[in-house]
Amino acid sequence: MRLLWIVPLVLLAPFALAIRLIESKALSLCSSDAGITSNHFSVVFTPQNQSLALAFDGISALSGKVTAELILSVYGYTALRRTLDPCDMGLEGLCPLHAGAFPVMTTNIKVPDDVVSQIPGIAYTVPDLDATVRVYINSTETGKSISCIEATLSNGKIVYQPGVGWATAVISGLGVAVSSVTSGLGHSKAATHIGTNVLALFAFMQSQAMIGMTSVHMPPIVQSWTQNFQWSMGVIHVGFLEKLCTWYQRSTGGEPSTVLANLSKTSIHVLKKRHSAYPIRLDLVERDSAAAIGNTEGTIVRGIQRVGFRAHIEPTNIFLTGLIFFIGFVTIVMLLFLICKTTLVFLMKSGKIKPTQQLQEMDWTLAAKGIFFRLIFIGFLQMCILCLWEFTQNDSPAEVVLAVVMLVSCVVTVGVAVLRVVAYAKQSITLHNNPAYVLYSNPICLNKWGIMYTQYQATAYYFLVVQLAYTVVKSLFISLSQPAPIVLTVALVIIETTMLLATSILRPWMNRNTNVCNLAIASINMVNSIFLLIFSDVFDQPPIISGVMGVVFFVYNCAFVLILLIIVLVASAYAVASKNPDTRYQPMRDDRDSFLQSRSTVQLTTELDALGATARGDVKLLASVDNDNSENPTPGTTSRPESSNSKNELPLSHGGNTEHDTSDESLPPLPNVSDLSVPLFPSETARRSPSILRGESPATVNSLTALTAETRRAQNSPSPWLRGAGYENA
Template sequence: MRFSLARPLAVLSSLAAVLSPVAAEQLLKSTSLNTCQEDSGFTASLFNVVFYPSNNTASVNILAVSSVQGHVIFDVAISAYGYEFIRTTVNPCDANLAGLCPMTAGKIPLPFNLKVDPSAAKQIPGIAYTFPDLDAKVRVRINATDGEKAGQSLACVEADISNGKTVDLVGVKWATAIIAGLALASSAVVSGLGHSNAASHLAANAMSLFGYFQAQAMVGMSSVPLPPVVQSWTQDFQWSMGIIRVGFMQKIFTWYQRATGGTPSTLFDSLTTVSVQVEKRALLRRGLEAAAPALNMFKRAVAMMPRGAVEGANTLAKRGNIQTGSGSYIVYGIQRVAFRATIESTNLFMTGLTFFCIFVVLTVLGVAAFKGYCELAVKNKWMKSDTFLEFRNGWFTVLKGILFRLALIGFPQMTILCLWEFTQVDSAAEVVLAVFFFFGLLVTLGWAAFKVIRIARRSVAMHRNPAYILFSDPQALNKWGFLYVQFRASAYYFIVPFLGYLLIKGIFVACAQHNGTVQAIAFVLIEAAALIAASVLRPWMDKSTNSFNIAICVINFLNAIFLLIFSDVFNQPPLVTGVVGVVLWIANAIFALVLLIMLIVTTVIVFFRKNPDARYQFMADDRASFMKSQTGLTTTTELDALAATARGDKAGYKGGLDLDDDADSISSDSLRRRADPANHPLPPSTANSYRDPPRSPVDPSMPLFPADGRRPPQQPHQAQNPYNNGYGNNQMRSPSPYNGSASNLSSGYRSQNNASPAGFRSQNNASPWQRGAGYEH
């Protein structure tokens, strides 16, 4: 009977074949034999079978244990994606298989080559040799033919079939990692060149794409049984969690674990003598049932050990892979990810931690090297002196902001790995590292979120607008901007629920590894809450960025629903599970490709357009109105000084009000500074109203440069204006034709009277009041 799914999958097979590595020859293979009934009388700790259709031969290497005696017949069923397309019986006596006719009890080593009937080989559809991550299996029931149990099933075993093709490709991993990394780096360069609007959009999209990759990796880390194509697809994004194998580093991690009192696992050293079952569907449940007798014997043996040996045995059992009664191992969840990456499960935490630290160190060295290059280039006149000027003057503060952004990127990774290490206890030193990094990152990001909320609330109290200080103060923008620049100013608080979303999701991935159903239900609830919040609040900076992120939330929610289907809570037919797995792979592959293309096109356009900011509409929160221009002003003028006063740069605004408070920390005297009258909000009479009609800071009755050089009359409130403290003891500078009121200036410089903000911005795109955010991305 022909395979009915061959036609609808033929096109997908052809497409996947282009992406899959070219095999030397077509083959079908299996590396593990699993039991499929209770009290199975036939098990195998080693099972390696490879079928070559070119010569119709199968190479078999089995180390089996049998309790079946007598003459038997094999009932063989072959299925793909839950659909059974071959059903036949085989008499071992007709095949002249030694040890199977009749079957005898005991260990049966069976290394042999088997000639396959050409007529049987022709029943295998050609798509089985080309479709990647084939979800096929062979189930064999051993039925008695004589004695009292004639016709009864004495044993049942099944083997998963693979064709060597997979979507778990090194090229996909490198491509996604390079594109995401270059987009983040490009946003920093574009910001340094003064294109703040374009840089904000580029950084926001790159961060969202990186978060989508990490969400894919979390699906693969769940202990829910996954179809092979889903396992391979999610494995492509495990690099975003720092799970990258380097041979010599694995040896160092194994040595470190032994040196600190741990016991490394040796799963890969035993692959020549035992099989490893990568759980699918109900395989984990059956494996646990099969392992129950061995676990009971283990507990009885442990009870007779000395106390020290008992503790060591319990620790080894807790973090070791599940071993069935036949001697084979079962890996699932995070251990499955480690096994597919050829990393010992006891080295997984150190692998992720090490690559996170390497990422941070390389970034710091890169920023420092770029600072040195800029200074050298300016000194040798390779580039203009005003290029990257703000970065060169405040590069250390910029570096702090970059480190905070790296902490945000690595937070999901370290949350999962550190919490998982608490359940594994690979060694005492590794647990200490897990405590330090998990709570260190949690406190760091929590403190940063608190600072953003504090600054925004002070801005609202003083100016009735959170964007005023969040985007006008260079210290706050460069250091804390990574938390709020992707959101609209009024949604500055959204970083708190975002961090909570990452934390809760990481807790379920790491701490619920023994219950995939709980993980699947939690994923559905968490992703549903995230989708509702994103759709209702729409907290990102503009419509396009909101659409970008809401689309990611939709895909994550669909993945969570698919995960719930994979957990078998609906008891659906195997065919449904297989089809849903293929749908998940196709949907996410298309979506990821679209996101990558969008990011590549956006990045290229930014670098090749003369004014990339003009491609994006101005944000409705008027953030551009509060930013200082890097390119518009090249000399220090009276207008520049007044702009510094309005924005709150160090020269004026920040003298009495420490808005960013660089020295502020958890242990600092922030309470004393809070009590300082100089830090209190301005009274309502001087506070700038966000809804007041904009007024011009230039007095139209006074010429720009009076011919007689006299100082304009001082306004009554000018002497009391606290912003004048920035010039030092209220001493006035050179004669100024402008009104000295910071209250009028803060609202008036944005547009002329009775002019709408949108109209003003469209007419003043090159306004010298704007500035690049300066590596805040």
């Protein structure tokens, strides 16, 4: 539980800095007249001693006596406006101004008290300060502006912290590990709930990363916050990988970019739209300091390229870096699975551990396929965005081929899985009026593709098609609409609003808690898309509105991520500390538990349990029920002798033939419901007379089934997903 204290400390670490300062290390032009350029620029203001440390080295094309009009803007608000005279300040080389190179200037300036008092307190406290200082150079003789320079200010606090990314990644991995171990111990309810929470957390972190990948001119605090989650998209800086990606690109006919390689020769300035006489619409401008005066052309880095730049990855290496991390992650996990399997088999054969029934019946091949598909499903969004984006970049012919192969492979793998799950569910509905029959009794479907539908109610299985369409459409706009930020943001608002309406109306998740959690995620995503639309300046709002909304965006998203992390941690801690974590969760209303493979020797108590055993072909468990019923008949009933007629025997479904399950992945020929000797749903009559399991006619079974559906669901206000699926009396 101590880890719970680490999470808020890591997320709020940027506020812990006590030093109050404002600094800038970049200078750029804000006018069409390139009067002054700089080779080196650095300014640091510390309010404690009212000192302004200035270091400047540049070239001037202007001459004569000049004055400077200084304007300080904080979140779009003009906090300070003052006219400065270099002659009064005693700045050598600037009074008068001479054309040519400036002398290297390093000086400390005492800032008056009245100036310090005018600077708002948020300039020192709020991380990722959205502030600029603009200086208009005015001729003393004419009074007209002859040049303009601008510098972006920082207070040394930033919400982009590597610890935040590590914390979220570790907690996500911890949740996956606990879910896997809990499932292996037979606690299917706890494993399903923890896995669902982890998937929701990871999906939300990917949505945060996608916001950072949009080409919208976002406030600095939003850029830094979303940068914390780019690891979920494979955008992670590793030195030797960058060298490998650059070598591969050159070897395959590409031309690597040199944005980061030339940082020592350039002045980098992050800009957003300003309401001024000289509007600049660049996210990031690279300007060669040695270039001739008047050459203001530069390299524009925005959206996905901006994300790579902030992660210290060359724009031409972003796709290959993400691809390598995805393939490496899949490879490492599969190797760990192989090592685990080999170790367990060796220990069992050597007699060092007692082989349990579960380990003896373990289908390692099917388990490996299931793990591999889960990894593909988790990385599907990442690969869609990066591969589609690579088509617009064409870094090298070989990388384009890799993008095509990876995209087609992922789409085919996930698409086939969706079709198989839908086909299994439809066949189960046709034969048994219940999709859970096959989805949770067939080991192929459950072990390989369960990650796609176990978080939903059994009757809401086809919501996975909606989720897949949502992922693909969103990926298309994020990756292909980089040059059109307004189109991108409008599309995201429509997509997120549609998804919120769908989830609000359908409520497809397995219980109330997961529905509330995912509805909250959908609501936050929709609000975020609206904020992005505002950041794109489509409403032409004052700059202060965008600045304030950037801070608000950070606050509520930070709080929501913290809540999701705590949910995963608490659920994982309970699963580890509790002997039976399943008791924390109520049974699913779709009765999936009755069809899951039993991992213990629990006696069958309802006809649904018997039907689940029938679906799995669990002969031993069914035999135990027969013996118990014959030895201890229920009062008021008489036990029947076993009949040799095959019609009275419990048929075995495809789910019981484990050898066939692991070798044939085609749809199983399920038994006709009229052949079953047990009712599909429990009934009061059946509970009073367990002998009905062995001899009632199909007509009796059907009538009892209809009666049961009405009595079992009458008190619980059934979800719309339960209507027409055999859970209520039609």
